[in-house]
Amino acid sequence: MQAHTDDLTTFFNLINSLSALIAELNVHQENARKKGLELYNLGSFRASEPYLTIAASAGDRPAQYALAEVLRRRQGSITEEAKKWYRLAAAQEDVYALLRLGDKESLDKARELLPPRIEQGDGEAMLQMYELTKEITWLKKSANTRFPEALYILALQYDRDRSLVPEGHNPTDVIDLLLERAAHVNFPLAMNWYTNRQKVTTFPSLRREWLEKTAALNDLYGVLKYGFALGHGESGGDPEYGYKKNYPLSYALVWLVVNSAPEYQLHNSAALFLDDLGKAMNPQEIALALKVAQTWKATHPPLSENRLTYHGV
Missing domain, CATH: 1.25.40 (Serine Threonine Protein Phosphatase 5, Tetratricopeptide repeat)
Incomplete structure (x- = not known):
């Protein structure tokens, strides 16, 4: 036992x-x-x-x-x-x-999967149907659901080919509206583009507001642009956004990009900027900036390029 x-x-x-x-x-x-x-x-x-x-x-x-x-x-x-x-x-x-595989069996499977989701009003499924068929009607339907990627991609298509814009509409106004809608649901690619549209650039305070919103989402490009803007202007004025210099925050943001994204296409530019900025700061200011960087990292989502899931990449 x-x-x-x-x-x-x-x-x-x-x-x-x-x-x-x-x-x-x-x-x-x-x-x-x-x-x-x-x-x-x-x-x-x-x-x-x-x-x-x-x-x-x-x-x-x-x-x-x-x-x-x-x-x-x-x-x-x-x-x-x-x-x-x-x-x-x-x-x-x-x-x-399935779309990447692109063979007949895979594309037929995609055609089988999408209709039930489309019937339920799934904007992403409509965008996927556009990627499958290249029929712009599906892209417009997806954008009408306010699916952010579709709003942005439709703006891209209108910007590349103005003849696609519905007759009787001003292309600039239509693109602005699409980007504004995507920006208001925190889609960083649209926010970055919208920030540079004339509708926004003519109002410096509004432009700064959109840049700061994009950076707060920890969008890689938005963080870097915000860091660059805060570090320019020895006499106090950033020529693009009108920020007064803030070297500790500028150093913190650019440092995060340099140390987090070595494969980023703007990494070299960011590293050079950081080096020049460091030469204009004393050791105490740099130490403060590094603390600011760690606080920012702890209180924001992970840094991201926020690329499109499929389109054009």
């Missing part, structure tokens, strides 16, 4: 150990997923790859799509390795992965 009890104890201890190990693995996978997607959204594709691989291998669909995108970008085309991850994401009904 004692031997039987000992065997049961050993068995249950083994089960507990396995459960603890599985829980530990799940935490590891979730941490890898979170880190990988943060780096991917930041545009740090090389750095994101090992983390995304862990999460994608565990079956996480967003990680699978993101990893395939990293591989596609790295090679400049859809390789067999990228296809493997697109297929795994597509098997979980990821429409963007």
